[in-house]
Amino acid sequence: MHELIKKLFNGQVLKKEELKAILEGYTPDIAKQLAQQASQIRKKWYGDAVYVRGLIEFTNYCKNDCYYCGIRKSNCHATRYRLRKEDILDCCDKGYEIGFRTFVLQGGEDSYWKDERLCEVISAIKCKYPQCAITLSVGERSKQSYQRLFDAGADRYLLRHETANEKHYSLLHPKNLDLEHRKQCLYALKEIGYQVGCGFMVGSPHQSVDTIAEDLCFLQEFQPHMVGIGPFIPHKDTPFAKEKAGTLEMTLYLLSIVRLLLPKVLLPATTALGTIHEKGREKGILAGANVMMPNLSPENVRKNYLLYDNKISTGEEAAENLKLLKAKMTSIGCMVAIHRGDSLLMK
Ligand code: 5AD
Numbered sequence: 001m002h003e004l005i006k007k008l009f010n011g012q013v014l015k016k017e018e019l020k021a022i023l024e025g026y027t028p029d030i031a032k033q034l035a036q037q038a039s040q041i042r043k044k045w046y047g048d049a050v051y052v053r054g055l056i057e058f059t060n061y062c063k064n065d066c067y068y069c070g071i072r073k074s075n076c077h078a079t080r081y082r083l084r085k086e087d088i089l090d091c092c093d094k095g096y097e098i099g100f101r102t103f104v105l106q107g108g109e110d111s112y113w114k115d116e117r118l119c120e121v122i123s124a125i126k127c128k129y130p131q132c133a134i135t136l137s138v139g140e141r142s143k144q145s146y147q148r149l150f151d152a153g154a155d156r157y158l159l160r161h162e163t164a165n166e167k168h169y170s171l172l173h174p175k176n177l178d179l180e181h182r183k184q185c186l187y188a189l190k191e192i193g194y195q196v197g198c199g200f201m202v203g204s205p206h207q208s209v210d211t212i213a214e215d216l217c218f219l220q221e222f223q224p225h226m227v228g229i230g231p232f233i234p235h236k237d238t239p240f241a242k243e244k245a246g247t248l249e250m251t252l253y254l255l256s257i258v259r260l261l262l263p264k265v266l267l268p269a270t271t272a273l274g275t276i277h278e279k280g281r282e283k284g285i286l287a288g289a290n291v292m293m294p295n296l297s298p299e300n301v302r303k304n305y306l307l308y309d310n311k312i313s314t315g316e317e318a319a320e321n322l323k324l325l326k327a328k329m330t331s332i333g334c335m336v337a338i339h340r341g342d343s344l345l346m347k
Contacts, residue, residue, distance in 0.1 A: 001025045008260045009037055013220055019213040022257065031253045038256035038288030041263045046290050050334045051266065051341030052322070053102040053135060054095035054296035057305040058083040062108025064139070065174045068204060070235035070306045071108050077237045079304045082112060085121050087298060092125050095296045096132065098322050099338045103129075104158070104293060106137035113138065115145050119152035126153035133340040135197075140181060143188040150192050155342075157189045158197040160228050163204070164218035165211040172204060186222060195343045197226030197266070202254055203246020204232040212254070220261055225343035226291075227258050227265050230272030233308035248277045252287040259288030264344040266291050275312050282332050291341070294318060294325060 004022050007014060014022070059082040060071045071078055083091075092103050103125060107113065122134055136149060137158040146157070161182055163169050169179040189196045200215050201207075219227060231246030251273055259267060268291035269284025277283065281292060295302060295318050302313040326336045 001030070005030070005033065008034075008257070011260070011263060014216070014261070016213045016217050019216045019257075020209050023209040023212055023253075026250070026253055028249075031249065031256070034256035034260065035252065035287040038259035039286060041259055042288050042290050045264050045344060048333060048335045049290070049337040049341070050285060050329050051102070051291045051337055052100060052325070053104045053268075053291065053293045053341075054091070054100035055104045055106060055271075055293045056083070056088055056091045056095075057106050057295070057297040057301070058088055059107035059110040059113060060301075060305050061110040061112065063111060064109050064177065066177070067172055067174075067239045068201070068232060068235070068308075070238060070308055072238060075235075075237045078306070081301050081304055082110065083298070083301070085117075085124065088121055089124060089128070091296045091298065092129060092132075096129055098320070099336075100296065100322075101131065101338060101340045102133040102135060102156075103296070104135040104137060106158070109139040115148045119148055122149060122152040122154050131340070133342065140177075140185050143192070146185075146189055146194070147192055150194060154194070156195040156197065156226070158199075158226065158228060159185055159189065160197075160199040160201075161186065161215070161218060162200055163207065163211050164200075164214040168204075168206055168208075168211045171206040186224075190222075195225040195266075195346055197228055198222060198224045199226075199228030201232040201246060201272075202229060202251045203244065205240055205243045207232075216257065216261060219258065223262065223345075225266060225345050227262065227267055228270060229254055229258065229267070230270035231276050233272055233275060233310070235306065235308045245276060248273070248280060248283070251276075251280075252283055255284055255287040255289050266341070266343055268293055271295070271312060272308065275308070275310055282328060285329070285334060286332060292325065292336075294322065 065073045133155040135156040233245045267289045269281035269289040273280035
């Protein structure tokens with residue numbers, strides 16, 4: 001284990017079996033060592049800065065039926081909504097005023113939002129706030145579509161790969177979705193010039209140290225600019241309702257490992273992490289994360305964008321409470337940065 005940790009600290013590429021051994025070798029003490037080193041690496045590249053992104057959940061319609069997700073098509077209990085262009089711009093106005101310089105437009109795969117409509121929103125935001133970055137998180141689309149959205153002004157794209165193991169992928173998704181296509185999308189996004197984020201849930205059903213080691217191999221291979229990692233949390237109206245949630249410990253351990261494998265990566269302490277533990281996101285930062293994504297969606301729709309049960313939405317994860325978040329970050333030796341916070345890999 002000592003040799004492996006040395007390799008990890010030296011920034012070497014690790015093989016699947018080595019990553020697996022690190023995962024199996026988890027102890028609270030090793031997790032602490034990794035978190036300390038990961039924090040140092042975060043500081044080396046980003047100083048005390050924590051970047052914030054204003055998350056706008058603009059549609060919860062989705063044509064997909066992923067077994068884990070609360071806004072899956074078959075969930076007839078979900079109250080569906082779609083924001084209008086004006087609503088989205090209002091969110092940006094509010095967000096800009098409190099200090100957000102990145103807006104993340106996230107939604108289900110909603111065919112209402114065809115390229116033309118989405119491009120209109122992107123250009124309108126860019127026209128009003130040319131100094132802000134726009135991140136999209138709207139799932140799988142054609143390369144041509146990704147190109148159009150990019151040309152309209154989108155800068156970044158989040159598309160979690162969910163799991164890098166084919167078999168595992170097929171246990172989380174219906175037959176019409178496959179890992180190969182997901183990867184094709186990720187490579188297409190990178191080729192176009194987006195800053196790209198992939199990622200996975202921790203503790204998803206059928207996950208194993210093997211599949212996580214494969215996730216980490218995929219991260220080393222793909223070299224994403226951003227990595228989204230949060231615990232799986234069951235949603236009561238999904239096939240995975242009775243499954244166990246991922247743990248705080250394993251999520252933090254993985255955040256540290258990812259920071260060490262990809263030193264310059266933009267790594268959010270996710271809302272899901274804040275949902276399973278009151279201090280989850282601060283702990284995430286201390287384990288190596290450097291991004292937070294407070295919710296900028298209009299308050300009346302927040303309760304409907306439920307990917308999992310008990311999702312938090314009124315505390316410091318809400319954009320209105322940026323002051324509180326700033327105070328919390330100061331208390332752990334960090335500072336909320338008021339700028340776009342681009343990937344260092346793009347410079
Ligand atoms: N628990 C945690 N994360 C979830 N996501 C979807 N459903 C859940 C859940 N039940 C994550 C997926 C998706 C991202 C937008 O949210 O990884 O890519």
